[in-house]
Amino acid sequence: MSDSALPPPERRNFYGRTHGKTLRASHKDYLANDLEPLRLKGVTGAENPARTPLDLSLTGGRPLWLEVGFGGGEHLVHMAAGNPQVHLIGAEPFVNGIAMLLGKIRAAAVTNLSLHPGDVRDLFDVLPDASVSRVFLNYPDPWPKARHHRRRFVTPGYLLPLARVTASGAEFRVATDIPDYVRQALEEIPPAGFALERQAGQGAAWEDWPSTRYEQKALREGRSPHYLTFSRL
Template identity: 80%
Template sequence: MTDPLPTQRNFYGRIRGKTLRASQKDYLAEDLGPLTLRGVTREDNPSRSPLDLGFAKGPLWLEVGFGGGEHLVHMAAANPGVTLIGAEPFVNGIAMLLGKIRGAGVANLWLHPGDVRDLFDVLPDGCLSKVFLNYPDPWPKARHHRRRFVTPEYLLPLALKMAPGAEFRVATDIPDYVRQTLEEVPPAGFDLVHQAGEGGAWDDWLSTRYEQKALREGRAPHYLTFRRCDQKG
């Protein structure tokens, strides 16, 4: 007898936005399937068995919530010896990314078009060497702060999937998100190694459309870099 699927998690946020263009619908129909990691969803993998990482050539990096995909594709193109995974449930963002992948011709990028927690369930422990969290949903209302990524529900499983010494980058334009990040990330198993404001981005940083919007509206970016402590930490 097959065990029932685990209870579905609550998911907050948009899955779809404005109507897709015809070209974007084509990207979703033609390109999403071949680039989607298998064995991540509960339907594909009800036993939550660890993923076979045979698809990964070289170090494995993850971007959580890739927005329009410009940073993810930039990193894939600049690091051909690395395999990247992008996790994003927002269909419009996925369609935008697929168009950028076609244009850039990168072949070292895989997708999970859904909740990143499902990916954390099945990634082998210690497999990630770099993780990006760029301009995450700020959930500005105080009663919604528990929905932010920088909470134990996300950070503790993330820490398990990262190798000792792995890098976790966070970029945000929301001062209160910086506050919560600095409070919540270290206890989950990370050391803060660098914090900078506008002009202090990483050398390989590509400014995203979300950052450009923040700058136009007068909000200053913040860049935080953490290292994963020893797994026993």
């Protein structure tokens, strides 16, 4: 099949925010100067219409970890700094969060990170099978209204592609302060190919967990964190 005959990449609805408050001058500087060297090439449909699997030689043979929706980036940078033996990818479409992360990366001088500033489903399209050995989903958008629950990450449209790119035995961590999100995660994640290994509440997070600003906000507002650990079958 010639390149001109290839089907176009799948068009998807995206419901989350991509922009927030006006960026500070420092954040504009990070985006202008620091993003491009860290951005994974060949993820978007425009750059890779054939959806050819990514060349992961950038990992140098190290295990690959993925954080879906890294918020302000404190967890992602903490994990990169504490685990120089791995390479991490952070996927996040929210420009303000990307700018905050870039500032933290510059301050911490970590180098074992790559970024996808967009929809993680585009990344799933081009990650090789069984290439990811750990996944983090921290305080995802809860989409609290019942009619919006299908937009949550813990639905087959996200979980089945995630299962394809995760290796057998890979760890999948979920942190949330929304009880109904826990309910849906426990219902939807196992059928996608993951087994529940651990379910814990406030005060029993993972040993390497850095409390994030989202968690601190939840605690201030009287909501209890939940920590779920799954493994890929």
